[in-house]
Amino acid sequence: MIILxxxxxxxxxxxxxxxxxxxxxxxxxxxxxxxCIHLLGCPADQVEHIFGIDGNSRDLFSRVVYGSRLxxxxxxxxxxxxxxxxxxxxxxxxxIGGWLDNLLMRIMDVLMAFPSLLLAIAIVSVxxxxxxxxxxxxxxxxxxxFARLVRSTVLSVKELEYVxxxxxxxASPMHILFKRVLPNAITPLIVQGTLGIxxxxxxxxxxxxxxxGAEPPRPEWGLMLGEEKNxxxxxxxxxxxxxxxxxxxxxxxxxxxxxxxxxxxxxxxxSGSS
Amino acid sequence: xxxxxxxxxxxxxxxxxxIMPQFIGRRLLLLIPVMLGVVLVTFIIVRLIPGDPCVTMxxxxxxxxxxxxxxxxxxxxDNIAVQFGRYLVNLAKGDFGNSIRFxxxxxxxxxxxxxxxxxxxxxxxxxxTVVGIFLGVISAIKRNTIIDTITMIIANxxxxxxxxxxxxxxxxxFALTLKGxxxxxxxxxxxSAEMALIPLAEVWGLTNxxxxxxxxxxxxxxxxxxxCIFTGNWSIFWDSLKHLILPAVAVGTIPMSITARMxxxxxxxxxGLDYVRTARAKGLIERKVISxxxxxxxxxxxxxxxxxxxxxxxxxxxxxxxxxxxPGVGTALIGAILARDYPVIQGFTLVIAFIFVLVNLIxxxxxxxxxxxxxxx
Numbered sequence: 001m002i003i004l005x006x007x008x009x010x011x012x013x014x015x016x017x018x019x020x021x022x023x024x025x026x027x028x029x030x031x032x033x034x035x036c037i038h039l040l041g042c043p044a045d046q047v048e049h050i051f052g053i054d055g056n057s058r059d060l061f062s063r064v065v066y067g068s069r070l071x072x073x074x075x076x077x078x079x080x081x082x083x084x085x086x087x088x089x090x091x092x093x094x095x096i097g098g099w100l101d102n103l104l105m106r107i108m109d110v111l112m113a114f115p116s117l118l119l120a121i122a123i124v125s126v127x128x129x130x131x132x133x134x135x136x137x138x139x140x141x142x143x144x145x146f147a148r149l150v151r152s153t154v155l156s157v158k159e160l161e162y163v164x165x166x167x168x169x170x171a172s173p174m175h176i177l178f179k180r181v182l183p184n185a186i187t188p189l190i191v192q193g194t195l196g197i198x199x200x201x202x203x204x205x206x207x208x209x210x211x212x213g214a215e216p217p218r219p220e221w222g223l224m225l226g227e228e229k230n231x232x233x234x235x236x237x238x239x240x241x242x243x244x245x246x247x248x249x250x251x252x253x254x255x256x257x258x259x260x261x262x263x264x265x266x267x268x269x270x271s272g273s274s
Numbered sequence: 275x276x277x278x279x280x281x282x283x284x285x286x287x288x289x290x291x292x293i294m295p296q297f298i299g300r301r302l303l304l305l306i307p308v309m310l311g312v313v314l315v316t317f318i319i320v321r322l323i324p325g326d327p328c329v330t331m332x333x334x335x336x337x338x339x340x341x342x343x344x345x346x347x348x349x350x351x352d353n354i355a356v357q358f359g360r361y362l363v364n365l366a367k368g369d370f371g372n373s374i375r376f377x378x379x380x381x382x383x384x385x386x387x388x389x390x391x392x393x394x395x396x397x398x399x400x401x402x403t404v405v406g407i408f409l410g411v412i413s414a415i416k417r418n419t420i421i422d423t424i425t426m427i428i429a430n431x432x433x434x435x436x437x438x439x440x441x442x443x444x445x446x447x448f449a450l451t452l453k454g455x456x457x458x459x460x461x462x463x464x465x466s467a468e469m470a471l472i473p474l475a476e477v478w479g480l481t482n483x484x485x486x487x488x489x490x491x492x493x494x495x496x497x498x499x500x501x502c503i504f505t506g507n508w509s510i511f512w513d514s515l516k517h518l519i520l521p522a523v524a525v526g527t528i529p530m531s532i533t534a535r536m537x538x539x540x541x542x543x544x545x546g547l548d549y550v551r552t553a554r555a556k557g558l559i560e561r562k563v564i565s566x567x568x569x570x571x572x573x574x575x576x577x578x579x580x581x582x583x584x585x586x587x588x589x590x591x592x593x594x595x596x597x598x599x600x601p602g603v604g605t606a607l608i609g610a611i612l613a614r615d616y617p618v619i620q621g622f623t624l625v626i627a628f629i630f631v632l633v634n635l636i637x638x639x640x641x642x643x644x645x646x647x648x649x650x651x
Contacts, residue, residue, distance in 0.1 A: 052650070053564050090280075094596065100394065104306075106307055106311060107311070109307075109308050109309030109311065110308060110312055110314070111315075112316075113308050113312050113625075113627055113630060113631050114312070114585075114623070114626075114627045114630065115584075115585035115589045115626060115630050117586075117589035117592070117593075118588065118589055118592065118607075118623060118626055118627075119623075121592075121607065121608075122316075122319055122619060123319070124611070124622045125319075125611040125614075125616075126319050126320075126322050126323050129611075157627045158322065167492070169542055192583055198434070202434075205436050206436065206437070206438065206589075206593055209436070209438050209593070209596075210593070210596060210608055211608070212611065213282065213610075215348070215619065223435070225436070225439060225442070229438070229442060229597060231451055232442045232445060233446065233449070234445050234447055239439070239442050239446075240443075240601060243435075243436065243439035243442070243443070246436050247435050247436070247439070248432050248433070248434075250434035250435075250436075251430060251431060251434035254433060254434055255430065259420075
């Protein structure tokens with residue numbers, strides 16, 4: 001929570017925290033200069049750059065700070081998309097049943113038969129590279145887990161007495177679905193969604209790292225790593241800082257997800273540690 | 275248990291001999307629709323590409339005359355169902371089409387690139403399982419001690435690290451920081467430049483190999499570890515293993531962390547059960563209680579996780595290859611995407627999905643072995 005709170009603050013106040021524009025080229029600075037921090041003995045006549053300068057003479061600290069905005073957006077957008085579609089598919093499947101249920105669940109099985117990142121790569125190869133397409137691809141590959149979760153909740157609840165009672169009272173199927181059935185799915189959805197954000201951020205960083213996601217000069221952490229991966233031996237700071245940012249963000253969402261699971265839904269404690 | 279889909283009344287025959295083959299048979303039948311679906315998805319993906327298929331496939335070389343010949347040659351003027359049927363038949367014959375960029379069969383590329391990815395995945399799986407279970411068991415035995423806390427912190431951090439970043443850090447540490455020490459490792463390549471593999475077909479004096487035989491021999495020949503065993507070339511064997519250690523650790527870290535967490539929670543749960551207490555009460559030493567009694571039941575969720583994590587291992591291998599410049603499926607796939615070489619994308623995606631599905635089949639079968647109740651469901 002502390003990590004995430006910090007991250008959200010950084011993202012909101014990015015323009016105040018970052019000393020430079022993330023895409024501004026600092027012509028006076030040498031490319032790939034190491035960090036210069038006055039408190040740690042960097043000569044006072046040099047300009048302070050606490051994470052150093054990147055391969056295009058940009059201030060790395062500003063780029064990492066702005067990257068937090070992008071990563072949070074990536075996580076939230078993909079998961080909102082995946083949960084929305086997942087809830088629709090899962091509800092239809094569980095509520096209506098029959099051949100439609102069978103068809104939808106077989107489609108989900110097939111989607112799950114691909115390693116998720118590889119399917120995302122294949123989808124991006126069709127849609128074309130770029131951040132939006134990468135997000136869409138990650139969203140699509142995350143749908144099955146939510147669809148299955150909602151379906152199983154709907155199935156387990158729909159024959160219970162209070163739902164039957166509601167039906168006997170003449171409630172419309174929509175009312176039953178939204179007021180009686182789906183509220184049961186909210187807790188596991190929140191837990192899975194939080195853990196899903198962590199995976200989505202990792203996958204988005206991976207796609208950008210491979211050059212299939214965000215395009216330069218966007219301050220995306222995965223892209224920063226991809227651009228500078230060959231500088232690891234002569235300018236390691238360019239690789240270390242964006243990586244730490246990704247790791248802390250993902251760690252934050254993972255810990256939050258685990259915490260929510262333990263707090264909200266003790267039944268799930270054993271099953272979903274991925 | 276009746277046959278699949280037959281309304282015969284269930285016979286209560288609990289003998290191992292009858293149940294296991296039936297379970298395997300049913301599981302294999304379930305595989306058919308999934309495999310067909312996977313093929314359908316890879317088929318559709320290429321057809322969903324916006325624009326003229328001829329232009330996408332031929333690129334700049336597309337002239338109207340060439341396009342007509344292209345559409346005719348690949349049967350793209352036919353009905354879509356006919357096209358899918360033909361695609362299936364070709365796949366069954368082992369024909370994955372031709373790479374546009376390299377103008378050679380995709381199957382040959384698979385035989386060339388797949389071995390490295392499989393070696394990397396296997397080594398990473400070995401690392402993640404052995405280290406993961408070890409850390410999990412230690413953590414569970416020493417519950418609520420400093421060892422437990424440290425192990426779980428490692429696991430939590432491990433699960434949050436991007437594979438490619440860890441790969442870069444490992445390369446930096448082992449190639450630069452430890453340079454000149456015996457622990458230094460090469461940060462790239464499959465084996466040292468001066469070494470070369472002898473093709474197995476040559477060693478065995480096989481010429482004129484065709485179809486599936488050629489594929490299998492090439493696949494084995496390109497799998498460095500297998501090739502070296504057959505040719506007795508131990509220096510390349512060790513060299514190649516040394517080159518694979520860093521990428522394998524990078525790929526295996528996320529699954530290792532998940533396995534460690536799962537082992538810990540699963541073992542802790544089992545250790546609170548009555549039968550473990552009974553085992554202790556009858557005077558067994560703690561090591562035996564854990565290895566013979568607790569672990570056997572704790573293994574079921576652990577095996578599940580290992581199965582699920584195969585997906586992340588395969589994806590991780592694809593990512594890590596780009597970091598360590600290894601000539602595997604990952605680097606080929608990325609190259610193909612950037613060059614819009616669709617038959618290659620299609621072929622590699624299909625092969626990886628097949629492997630993933632097969633591993634999950636093996637995992638399902640191994641539960642049945644570990645937990646007899648599953649066979650009866």
